[in-house]
């Protein structure tokens with residue numbers, strides 16, 4: 603594959619995404635405040651500038667920033683937490699969300715509701731979650747094995763979407779003996795989905811080892827009528843370009859690489875336009891970005907909940923910096939904005955340690971045996987949705 607010309611626009615149905623970069627849905631992370639921060643970076647706007655970044659229902663400027671996963675059935679039953687998760691920031695455009703479910707009826711109805719109420723401009727289907735409490739009930743990364751059921755789900759989504767692009771995000775398969783990515787890609791194409799994204803690991807691998815980008819190349823050769831996005835182990839902008847050059851994929855989905863490094867979207871934007879990459883921020887500048895991130899969360903959730911929600915982020919922001927465990931612990935337990943500012947103010951400035959970009963953040967567990975429903979492997983052709991328990995799952999992954 604030639605490395606010379608990489609596309610700088612990705613067309614997902616009626617949605618143009620430029621650069622061809624997507625913030626991966628990440629439960630508990632890709633909240634409206636975090637999406638806003640990443641989107642500002644992707645548009646090369648000062649991170650503390652509250653002016654709305656450009657973009658509308660059909661133009662994802664600076665990349666596409668996907669909301670967290672919501673459970674179709676919980677949404678339809680009006681669960682408060684789910685309705686809150688499904689919210690977007692004022693002026694956020696386009697509005698992109700991921701759905702989880704195992705029953706064509708509930709997923710179809712959730713799409714109808716979101717689209718009918720004018721709530722979304724893009725809907726992704728979660729087929730990659732490897733968490734045992736999900737796969738044990740046939741959901742997430744277990745679902746593609748039951749290909750007729752999957753087809754019925756995608757069909758219900760597309761039929762109710764009124765032209766809003768539907769995409770599928772999945773893994774290579776359950777394990778090396780039960781590979782499904784090519785069949786899933788074909789189902790997506792047949793049923794009118796607008797793009798597919800492959801996290802190039804099996805469910806058994808979970809987050810361990812290195813993503814198998816060659817499977818992305820294989821999928822790209824197999825799926826010819828809609829874009830194929832690659833996902834897994836993009837830590838720096840050069841990884842995104844290498845993935846596209848090596849696999850021929852049409853765009854990239856970025857997960858853990860941006861945890862504590864929302865400026866990765868600026869680097870990606872610069873790389874795709876051939877602009878010189880802005881140097882990574884120093885520790886003092888990272889402190890300012892953390893403060894803006896916390897302020898956005900406080901505006902969204904109030905000081906108490908916003909501060910609590912932020913506690914998962916400092917460890918990622920400070921990864922690789924020479925900051926002692928006592929400081930890290932204080933930030934992990936902070937109760938207010940003032941407390942964070944006092945702790946950050948006590949730190950001497952440091953340049954960004956270049957090796958920090960590639961230090962794993964977020965999940966790294968696996969491999970582990972995939973929990974499946976009784977006789978799930980043997981009943982591959984059964985189109986019946988698994989039991990209601992799967993629909994109760996709410997925490998992503």
Ligand SMILES: Cc1cc2nc3c(=O)[nH]c(=O)nc-3n(C[C@H](O)[C@H](O)[C@H](O)COP(=O)(O)O)c2cc1C
Nearest residue numbers: 626627628629671801834835857858964965998999
């Ligand atoms: C904290 C966290 C939460 C996640 N939640 C979801 C989710 O809700 N839906 C989903 O499809 N993938 C989820 N993922 C998986 C990512 O979207 C992505 O596929 C995976 O991390 C591999 O990409 P990466 O190597 O760029 O991180 C999650 C990952 C992490 C680290």
